[in-house]
Amino acid sequence: MPPKWRYGWEILPHSAHSPDLAPSDFHLFGPLKRHLGGMAFETEDDLISELRNWFDNLDVDFFRVSNPAGTELEVVMMDWLGKMLQLPKEFLFSESDKGGGIIQSSSSESGLMALLCARTQIIAKLREDNSELTKGQIIDKLVAYCSEEAHSCIERSALIGLVTIRILQTDENGSISGATLEAAVKEDIAKGLIPFYMGACVGTTTRCTFDNLKEIGPLCVTYNIWLHVDAAYAGSACICPEFRYLLDGVEYAKSLAINPHKWLQVNHDSTCMWVKDKELIEGAYHIDYYILRHKSQGQKMPDYRHWQIPFGRRFRSLKLWFVLRSFGVSGLQAQLRKDISLAKMFEKLVRSDPRFEIVAEVVLGLVCFRLKGDNSQSELLNKLVNDDRRIHITPSKVKDTFFLRFAICAKSTQETDVTFAWKVIEEMADKIFPRETEL
Amino acid sequence: MPPKWRYGWEILPHSAHSPDLAPSDFHLFGPLKRHLGGMAFETEDDLISELRNWFDNLDVDFFRVSNPAGTELEVVMMDWLGKMLQLPKEFLFSESDKGGGIIQSSSSESGLMALLCARTQIIAKLREDNSELTKGQIIDKLVAYCSEEAHSCIERSALIGLVTIRILQTDENGSISGATLEAAVKEDIAKGLIPFYMGACVGTTTRCTFDNLKEIGPLCVTYNIWLHVDAAYAGSACICPEFRYLLDGVEYAKSLAINPHKWLQVNHDSTCMWVKDKELIEGAYHIDYYILRHKSQGQKMPDYRHWQIPFGRRFRSLKLWFVLRSFGVSGLQAQLRKDISLAKMFEKLVRSDPRFEIVAEVVLGLVCFRLKGDNSQSELLNKLVNDDRRIHITPSKVKDTFFLRFAICAKSTQETDVTFAWKVIEEMADKIFPRETEL
Numbered sequence: 006m007p008p009k010w011r012y013g014w015e016i017l018p019h020s021a022h023s024p025d026l027a028p029s030d031f032h033l034f035g036p037l038k039r040h041l042g043g044m045a046f047e048t049e050d051d052l053i054s055e056l057r058n059w060f061d062n063l064d065v066d067f068f069r070v071s072n073p074a075g076t077e078l079e080v081v082m083m084d085w086l087g088k089m090l091q092l093p094k095e096f097l098f099s100e101s102d103k104g105g106g107i108i109q110s111s112s113s114e115s116g117l118m119a120l121l122c123a124r125t126q127i128i129a130k131l132r133e134d135n136s137e138l139t140k141g142q143i144i145d146k147l148v149a150y151c152s153e154e155a156h157s158c159i160e161r162s163a164l165i166g167l168v169t170i171r172i173l174q175t176d177e178n179g180s181i182s183g184a185t186l187e188a189a190v191k192e193d194i195a196k197g198l199i200p201f202y203m204g205a206c207v208g209t210t211t212r213c214t215f216d217n218l219k220e221i222g223p224l225c226v227t228y229n230i231w232l233h234v235d236a237a238y239a240g241s242a243c244i245c246p247e248f249r250y251l252l253d254g255v256e257y258a259k260s261l262a263i264n265p266h267k268w269l270q271v272n273h274d275s276t277c278m279w280v281k282d283k284e285l286i287e288g289a290y291h292i293d294y295y296i297l298r299h300k301s302q303g304q305k306m307p308d309y310r311h312w313q314i315p316f317g318r319r320f321r322s323l324k325l326w327f328v329l330r331s332f333g334v335s336g337l338q339a340q341l342r343k344d345i346s347l348a349k350m351f352e353k354l355v356r357s358d359p360r361f362e363i364v365a366e367v368v369l370g371l372v373c374f375r376l377k378g379d380n381s382q383s384e385l386l387n388k389l390v391n392d393d394r395r396i397h398i399t400p401s402k403v404k405d406t407f408f409l410r411f412a413i414c415a416k417s418t419q420e421t422d423v424t425f426a427w428k429v430i431e432e433m434a435d436k437i438f439p440r441e442t443e444l
Numbered sequence: 445m446p447p448k449w450r451y452g453w454e455i456l457p458h459s460a461h462s463p464d465l466a467p468s469d470f471h472l473f474g475p476l477k478r479h480l481g482g483m484a485f486e487t488e489d490d491l492i493s494e495l496r497n498w499f500d501n502l503d504v505d506f507f508r509v510s511n512p513a514g515t516e517l518e519v520v521m522m523d524w525l526g527k528m529l530q531l532p533k534e535f536l537f538s539e540s541d542k543g544g545g546i547i548q549s550s551s552s553e554s555g556l557m558a559l560l561c562a563r564t565q566i567i568a569k570l571r572e573d574n575s576e577l578t579k580g581q582i583i584d585k586l587v588a589y590c591s592e593e594a595h596s597c598i599e600r601s602a603l604i605g606l607v608t609i610r611i612l613q614t615d616e617n618g619s620i621s622g623a624t625l626e627a628a629v630k631e632d633i634a635k636g637l638i639p640f641y642m643g644a645c646v647g648t649t650t651r652c653t654f655d656n657l658k659e660i661g662p663l664c665v666t667y668n669i670w671l672h673v674d675a676a677y678a679g680s681a682c683i684c685p686e687f688r689y690l691l692d693g694v695e696y697a698k699s700l701a702i703n704p705h706k707w708l709q710v711n712h713d714s715t716c717m718w719v720k721d722k723e724l725i726e727g728a729y730h731i732d733y734y735i736l737r738h739k740s741q742g743q744k745m746p747d748y749r750h751w752q753i754p755f756g757r758r759f760r761s762l763k764l765w766f767v768l769r770s771f772g773v774s775g776l777q778a779q780l781r782k783d784i785s786l787a788k789m790f791e792k793l794v795r796s797d798p799r800f801e802i803v804a805e806v807v808l809g810l811v812c813f814r815l816k817g818d819n820s821q822s823e824l825l826n827k828l829v830n831d832d833r834r835i836h837i838t839p840s841k842v843k844d845t846f847f848l849r850f851a852i853c854a855k856s857t858q859e860t861d862v863t864f865a866w867k868v869i870e871e872m873a874d875k876i877f878p879r880e881t882e883l
Binding site: 273 | 549550551552553556560563578579580581582583584595597600603604606705712713729753754755756758
């Protein structure tokens with residue numbers, strides 16, 4: 006077998022339904038569109054591109070029997086990545102009875118699924134104690150929590166879930182401490198409300214700060230609050246042992262999501278979500294639909310359609326598989342460390358110019374910075390930089406302080422890109438504050 | 445310009461951010477992964493494959509400014525397809541102030557978004573009349589409706605939306621009539637409940653039957669019920685003038701979804717959803733998130749992130765564009781008519797064998813059939829056919845009658861595939877009822 010087949014051959018025979026079924030033999034709405042049989046590939050790249058296209062677009066993977074390889078490779082990839090992240094074994098298919106993971110479309114969908122599962126669980130529990138309670142009476146009392154620096158999707162998931170969300174103020178490190186959460190929870194309980202969900206951030210979107218999982222975690226256990234950890238961006242870095250501490254406390258979480266499409270060289274969409282108790286996610290909105298009954302139902306392999314909002318799904322695990330096998334763990338770690346060292350280099354450049362200040366500790370690949378003084382200058386700088394169109398930067402605002410966010414996560418970014426970007430930024434800053442001006 | 449560039453060149457310059465920005469110049473979490481600059485393509489197919497891969501995986505298309513071409517091509521494609529379907533102009537961007545469409549991941553997501561928007565709207569309206577009402581008091585009274593033959597995703601969307609769903613019984617044609625809906629609505633209103641959403645089916649998953657939109661529609665207007673039309677499978681056929689009547693009554697709907705990945709030669713995922721009032725979908729769960737503010741906000745082009753569950757999105761409109769341009773309307777119509785005529789051919793084969801019966805009128809490409817008599821024989825037939833593994837068929841059950849579903853929608857399916865499938869089915873039936881047996 007020539008080397009060019011080494012990726013394809015292991016998976017193909019186990020793809021949709023059976024190796025012998027052509028698209029025309031499969032009589033379901035939604036055909037298999039791309040048939041590899043008989044196609045010739047000049048190079049391995051062609052094969053990979055075609056395979057990826059083909060698998061990525063398979064549209065019959067809503068339960069395991071419709072595409073065994075699709076489900077099973079996903080199960081294995083979620084365990085591979087979980088092990089790379091040194092997740093507690095309760096999150097892994099292979100090392101627990103109840104845990105496991107899924108590739109979702111986005112952190113938003115993951116967070117929404119987590120909140121919905123938490124809601125289903127608390128409603129069931131409260132009704133067990135008092136069967137007279139209506140779901141409306143219950144949701145009027147439910148409270149979810151998140152940081153003021155969290156991604157907007159957490160707040161949005163509460164709106165969709167029709168529960169109250171309380172946005173907690175961060176401390177001087179941009180973090181939610183145990184004390185902050187506990188004070189809010191006690192206050193809400195005193196008001197007769199029912200805390201049930203905490204969306205904690207490991208690496209906030211705003212400025213990559215970290216909620217204190219080690220303090221929050223035990224409290225969530227005490228107060229029976231579903232702890233979901235959104236580590237969309239920063240989670241990837243935790244495959245490096247020196248950054249794994251950022252996830253310390255994740256052992257208290259019931260669910261966790263990271264986005265390999267943000268910082269692990271995987272193409273969008275690829276959000277990896279793990280849960281400690283898959284029955285809670287499978288059972289939350291399970292409908293036994295006749296057309297979809299199959300003989301493997303209830304067996305160890307998951308029917309992922311119950312784990313997600315959409316019904317159909319693509320073969321996304323293959324992207325992860327290609328990346329993990331192409332880069333290897335050490336290759337991915339090298340990319341992360343390269344990006345982080347470039348961020349440190351950019352931080353140094355910013356600190357070398359007295360007109361600028363750094364806004365948050367630079368832990369990973371994000372540098373938050375601003376012109377000293379009023380927001381208006383930094384706002385103008387942001388406008389000038391983006392209007393100039395040589396580079397692009399997004400801003401943010403925390404506690405009324407406006408700043409710019411310089412993130413490094415592209416494989417191709419090198420030192421020259423960083424010095425180039427800094428040159429553009431200084432050039433634009435010169436238009437606001439000529440360099441000779443002492444501030 | 446050589447012909448091989450004819451697809452790429454029109455779109456490329458308007459893709460992510462700016463033609464001059466390399467991935468390394470774009471400083472956001474989640475880089476642009478695949479950079480076309482400097483890549484060489486030997487053939488047009490290579491280019492298309494690469495482009496599709498590239499665009500399909502662009503991960504920064506959550507609002508228009510991050511990828512103008514992504515949003516704008518989607519706007520144009522939704523109007524193209526809307527016009528092919530002869531949708532009322534209220535659903536089109538170019539012919540109305542308020543209407544428009546989006547490509548969602550699935551019918552499930554479309555139906556959920558529709559139900560959530562309807563819920564948001566009715567809650568707002570009821571609170572306008574009585575500001576004391578809590579959301580819990582309201583949802584305890586809300587009722588959604590769908591057919592017993594609808595896809596399970598409609599029922600699931602109600603579970604997620606935390607509202608009661610009433611499953612309506614179909615008539616002898618597998619259809620929900622106006623009388624059935626009105627009786628249920630009146631009964632529920634008499635009980636003090638609030639009907640607010642109807643998920644109507646144009647082509648049920650079970651046996652491709654059709655709810656009576658022309659009767660249901662005016663009732664939904666009268667009773668202020670959000671009518672969402674799920675035409676996931678059958679909607680595609682409506683690009684043929686002779687089948688457009690199936691969508692008659694859609695003018696009463698507030699939203700509509702069809703799946704081009706089911707029967708319009710587009711790869712998964714590609715669910716096209718239209719709404720008559722985009723403010724209702726944009727405003728339902730809109731959060732003004734600082735990092736995402738941009739100067740084009742509130743302009744005519746949509747920020748699609750508000751229209752969907754996930755936050756990020758891929759460049760799915762390109763798949764639609766390739767297909768519409770490659771096949772053309774007449775090419776797609778020819779495929780649909782080919783599939784439908786093959787279904788009629790299969791129906792004739794079934795009717796020619798006295799052991800079998802047809803379960804529902806064959807309108808499009810789905811033939812529902814069974815062995816006469818007890819369910820057990822048809823169940824055994826289904827098992828024998830699928831265990832044999834030469835073809836694959838899914839079963840269903842309506843009003844306790846079990847039957848098999850033979851769907852034709854693959855481009856490659858030809859007469860020989862149909863006769864082959866029928867040969868397999870007859871062979872398996874022979875094991876249950878030898879042909880000489882008179883029934």
